[in-house]
Amino acid sequence: MQVIEESESKVYGAEDLKQDLTDLIKKYSRGKVFLLCDTGSYKHCYPKVKGLEAIDENNIICIEEGDQNKTIDAISKVWHFLSTNGADRKSLLINLAGGMPCDLGGFAASTFKRGIDFINIPTTLLSQVDASVGGKTGINFHSLKNEIGVFQHATAVLVDTDFTKTQDQENISSGFAEMIKHALIYSEDTWNDIKSFPIIDVDLKALKPLVIRSINIKESFVKADPTEQNVRKSLNFGHTIGHAFESFCMKNNKAILHGYAVAYGMLAELYLGYKKCGFPMETIKEINSVIEKIYGKLDITMDDFDDLFYLMTHDKKNEKNQINFTLLSTIGEIKINQICTKEEIYEAIEFYLDL
DSSP states (O other): OEEEEOSSSEEEEOSSHHHHHHHHHTTSOGGGEEEEEEHHHHHHTGGGTTTOTTSOGGGEEEEOOSGGGOSHHHHHHHHHHHHHTTOOTTOEEEEEESHHHHHHHHHHHHHGGGOOEEEEEEOSHHIIIIITSSSEEEEEETTEEEEEEEEOOOSEEEEOGGGGGGSOHHHHHHHHHHHHHHHHHHOHHHHHHHHTSOOTTOOHHHHHHHHHHHHHHHHHHHHHOTTSSSGGGGGGTTHHHHHHHHHHHHHTTOOOOHHHHHHHHHHHHHHHHHHHHOOOHHHHHHHHHHHHHHHOOOOOOGGGHHHHHHHHTTOTTOBTTBOEEEEEEETTEEEEEEEOOHHHHHHHHHHHHHO
16 A cells, blocks of 8 residues: 555555455454445445455445435434444444545444444545545535534545546546645646646546645645644635535535536635635636536526525534635635625626626
8 A cells, every 4th residue: 555645544545455455454353344335336346345354245334326315314324234233332434435425424433332433445536535535524414515524534545546437527527626626725836737637538547646646735734724723724615605506406406516516616716816815817717717618617597696695604614604715815825714795705606607
């Protein structure tokens, strides 16, 4: 295994997945190791670890895929399975899937018997660069994104970029949006590498070093501020409006992938950065040309603004009933805790629609 990042969760790059996983779980008794998949990862990804002596096939939990299933009912199913199949405080839960099951499984492990160990094996590009690292776990509640959850770091994260071979272009593009975000909050040099990378019909071998760099960027913020009191808020760039877009679409039965919502949210929030922090308009136009080519446009109208604003009022980052943003003054220059008015937010969404 290649150590990608030493932090509260050790992040490893897989070299021989079966052997690497065997090494990570050898201290756990066979009957105490559980594996969580969703229906997609069970079909496409579980075969890569099937047959490991340490994992009893009777200890596999399979939930329905899709963010619409990141619910209290799904996590109740996981708790029930653990409780009725002999899991105890020395058990281990392996989350082998994309971001949704990693979030949900991490929350299940963090709360079952007041906490058991868990390992994330992210199988999508999005989960590799985002959801599986950083210690955020949780579920959606009443159509609100990640409304319930805790901070709890995985015992380890094992990243095998070969899993992305099972993904379609839309899901690879979704993960790439978080890589765009990491570049914009980090440095001009990283952005230059990202903006010129051909993510459509991607060469996965060429993508791997960018994935590792993206994980390192995220972990640098997490290590500096594990519970998001200060600089880790930088990672929320694009997410206040992006989560509203995502929740709105889910609520109206026209769900979009998380990365697409974040891509659209970044453009709206870049405008807020332009208005409040002096972010260059020419750079916004350059970023838009990259994002629109990959992600197209979100199908909303001005009639939807009130619903979107209501969803933003439930954002976890808000303070004192004010909507709190992470904005940029230029690429790599972050301004956290930026309060924006309803009028400014509506203006930003309208700007996005007019781009």
